Amino acid sequence: GLADLPPVESDSLLQLIALCNADPRPEKIDVGVGVFRDGEGRTPILKVMKEAERRLLETQESKSYLGSAGDKRFAELLRPILLGEHADDDRIVGVQTPGGCGALRLGFELLATANPSARVLIGTPTWPNHPPLVRAVGLEIAEYPYYERGQGSIRFDAMLDALSKAERGDVALLHGCCHNPTGADLDEPQWRQVRDVVVERGLIPFIDIAYQGFGRGLEEDAFGVRLMLSSCDEVIIAQSCDKNFSVYRDRVGSLFLKTGSPEASARAMAHVFQRAREMWSMPPDHGAASARIILDDPQLRSDWLVELAGMRDRINSVRARLAAADPRLAFIGRQFGMFSMLPLSKEQVLKLREDHAIYMADSGRFNVVGMSDAQIDRFIAAVAEALDA
Ligand code: PLP
Ligand code: TYF
Numbered sequence: 001g002l003a004d005l006p007p008v009e010s011d012s013l014l015q016l017i018a019l020c021n022a023d024p025r026p027e028k029i030d031v032g033v034g035v036f037r038d039g040e041g042r043t044p045i046l047k048v049m050k051e052a053e054r055r056l057l058e059t060q061e062s063k064s065y066l067g068s069a070g071d072k073r074f075a076e077l078l079r080p081i082l083l084g085e086h087a088d089d090d091r092i093v094g095v096q097t098p099g100g101c102g103a104l105r106l107g108f109e110l111l112a113t114a115n116p117s118a119r120v121l122i123g124t125p126t127w128p129n130h131p132p133l134v135r136a137v138g139l140e141i142a143e144y145p146y147y148e149r150g151q152g153s154i155r156f157d158a159m160l161d162a163l164s165k166a167e168r169g170d171v172a173l174l175h176g177c178c179h180n181p182t183g184a185d186l187d188e189p190q191w192r193q194v195r196d197v198v199v200e201r202g203l204i205p206f207i208d209i210a211y212q213g214f215g216r217g218l219e220e221d222a223f224g225v226r227l228m229l230s231s232c233d234e235v236i237i238a239q240s241c242d243k244n245f246s247v248y249r250d251r252v253g254s255l256f257l258k259t260g261s262p263e264a265s266a267r268a269m270a271h272v273f274q275r276a277r278e279m280w281s282m283p284p285d286h287g288a289a290s291a292r293i294i295l296d297d298p299q300l301r302s303d304w305l306v307e308l309a310g311m312r313d314r315i316n317s318v319r320a321r322l323a324a325a326d327p328r329l330a331f332i333g334r335q336f337g338m339f340s341m342l343p344l345s346k347e348q349v350l351k352l353r354e355d356h357a358i359y360m361a362d363s364g365r366f367n368v369v370g371m372s373d374a375q376i377d378r379f380i381a382a383v384a385e386a387l388d389a
Contacts, residue, residue: 020359029110041372048303052293068273070283072098077295086229093265094256096283098242100210103255107236109275112137113297120171127180150343152331169204176209178337179219181365191224210240213308214335224333233260250287325380348386356382
């Protein structure tokens with residue numbers, strides 16, 4: 001019966017939120033979960049989002065069902081942002097999903113339906129939610145080396161070597177930008193080399209892009225997505241707007257897929273709808289409708305780009321400040337997005353929690369913009385002490 005269920009290993013990143021919330025020390029530093037914070041340590045609703053929500057409230061006349069595709073205009077407006085020069089390619093079809101997680105799940109569902117014996121190659125380390133999402137659809141996981149924590153660099157040769165041993169039809173899960181948990185992104189020549197192996201081995205690239213605009217820039221961060229689209233007939237992209245529109249809990253994302261023909265893509269999308277119907281039927285509307293209002297209005301769109309650039313600038317300026325403070329942290333300045341990984345043991349991470357009320361993931365992953373400006377110096381000092389120990 002239900003009482004006999006075994007205990008579950010719950011999401012450690014989400015557990016960390018609760019743990020930090022429960023700490024009474026006022027000076028605590030929460031660099032655990034990956035949400036953007038400004039210099040004052042807040043995660044504000046974007047001004048442009050408030051305005052879009054106001055307009056939505058005033059103009060929406062019905063909350064009747066929209067159907068499996070959700071807000072179609074939302075997905076259409078994302079095309080130039082995500083796909084760039086491929087926006088008009090009718091072999092690429094997209095659909096609104098409940099966040100990036102919903103898109104990942106649907107993408108894996110589709111792959112499992114099409115080819116249950118495909119393996120999904122994931123980098124080590126990767127976002128801790130990737131393996132459960134793959135396992136949920138019954139696909140086998142294989143690993144490729146990605147990052148060496150002590151070195152602060154990508155294990156690029158080992159990565160290429162592992163990918164080049166994969167079988168035709170296997171899936172290469174890649175982070176589009178702002179790698180979670182390491183911050184170490186492929187540069188353009190590296191993307192091209194990965195593309196070459198993917199093409200040569202007949203792999204399906206599956207790109208998870210949850211932080212577009214948080215790294216080098218909105219266009220630059222889509223380089224890998226667009227490169228794969230230029231070279232491969234079959235590509236899957238799980239996209240999230242939860243970070244770049246700062247609407248985390250509203251669950252805003254999309255799944256895009258490409259096959260060799262518009263007909264095959266439409267057929268694949270029909271399977272995606274079928275899988276969605278089995279899980280949540282239709283995506284939630286509010287966040288996507290608000291993002292759609294922003295993207296559909298030239299003034300709001302340009303306001304969004306300014307606020308997005310503000311978030312990116314803070315990320316990169318905190319990175320620069322950490323990198324300049326200690327040669328052992330210099331690698332942080334060469335990375336992108338909200339995360340970096342410190343070469344600390346789990347014991348050292350726990351000691352930082354106990355002695356300094358600094359909450360980072362057990363892996364040593366920390367959110368670069370988790371701390372307020374006023375907390376940066378204390379963070380640097382505590383980390384330096386931990387690295388000395
Ligand atoms: N993929 C990565 C790498 C992430 O870090 C996140 C973060 O939450 C997601 C996907 C999914 O984002 P969400 O489902 O909140 O849109
Ligand atoms: O890695 C992070 O911290 C973010 C937030 O199940 C997150 O991606 C963490 C865990 C989770 C969903 C989102």
